[in-house]
Amino acid sequence: MLGKFAVKKYLFSKGIDEYLTDVYNAYRFALQFFKEVFKPPFHFREVINQCYEIGLKSLPLITLTGFIVGVVFTKQSRPSLEDFGATSWLPSLMGIAIVKALGPLVTALICAGKVGSGMGAELGSMKVTEQIEAMEVSAINPFKYLAVTRIVAASIAIPLLSFYCSFIALLGSFVNVHNLEATSFVTFFHNGFATIKFLDVFTSVFKSIVFAFTIGIIACYKGFNATRGTRGVGNAANETVVLAMFMIFIEELVIVQVSNWIRYF
């Protein structure tokens, strides 16, 4: 009888235990970030370097995607509004949709793919080639130098990219509206922003920061915990993208719900 209990190694099952351990370790990783971020030394140069890597190098992709999202969303919304004779509401609709939801969400999803996978793979590769251990034995805190700088840089650069993406998407929308209705730039943007309130902008910025932080934490956590050679590096990149996208949608749902409660409170 005792022997039967002695061989039971897992609390639930191997998969569930590993998943729960992973969640707990990720939570501790996030806590460690808050412990380390305000403690010197501060690696400002590395933060700027990472802002460049994350922000500037993502600009072409964000520009293209943002523009196309603006054009396509406008084209697809037009028929529905035409049915009600409400095409003049198109700039307002686009303003609300892009600023409140599409801008932050599209940027976060692109960054989860581009920035998150790159970060996860880079740190994973550093882990399996002992570069992270090399930093430790050189008395350099790898968590502070590699993870904290990347998470801070992501939390700065991705919200800025999100603003930029929203602007480019509105520009795409304007091009479409202007071509069909000759609406002026000023009128379009005036109508576009007329219905947007402070809470909308605040929620949008807050959402972007939360998404960016999530991408940074997950990418660094997966990278720092990569194992088993090149396959481990691939897995770290892949798991970063999947988990970050999943978390972004969950966070979107929660933040929208909370902002709606605040709005009607």
Next chain:
Amino acid sequence: MEEQKEKNIINQDEKVISIKGLYKSFEELEVLKGIDLDVFKGENVAVLGKSGSGKSVLIKIIVALLKPDKGEVMVLGKQVNKLLGKELDDLRLRIGFAFQSNALYDSMSVRQNLEFPLTMNKKSLGKKEIQIAVEEALDAVGLKDKINEMPAELSGGQRKRIGIARALIMKPEIMLYDEPTAGLDPVTCREINELIDEVQKKYKTSSIIITHDLTCAKATGNRVAILVDGKFLKVGKFNEVFDNDDKQIKDFYNYNFIH
């Protein structure tokens, strides 16, 4: 002559590393089962063992990259597993670690690889002093002309040398070499062995050389220690250790020359 030279280098009264009753296991796999080892000032000790015998685990415990399950590890008079934060960092700066995979930062040039530990730890140093230190370390490994190259542009032997140069840049008192000749051709192996010997003399370091290569152990170690099944089978001078009828030592010796 050789004996006399050795006496000049090694100070038998001063232990720089002292390991007592060291145990380490990973889940159910017991890797180290009660290791005892002393390394004296100026001495090179080669730790021999087959792959997976726990040699690298031993030196990773010495620099606190791994925690032991049981036992005492004293390095330069400090108990490693009790050190934290700045105290641990200060000790680590006195130890150079040459990794098996070299662990060069592949996004940085050779110059940046060597500058990095200096700029992060010795903020008072000026550009000129850093430049001199980098050139001196590269000169010691004979690769001054590779200063602006990227690690990916170097050969395996050159990467090993740069890894050693990076470990030397902080002027450590102890050097830990993890498989310094693994994966290299015989000529490059000999060059690396000579380099380890030169480092011992020039920088007056005490070293542990982890290897499965008898030639490397013989060329670089003042003493050798054979690690089998998580314990040291024999520790002593190369000839004393291998002039032995013990079956496991004979097996190890024959295995090395057959492979």
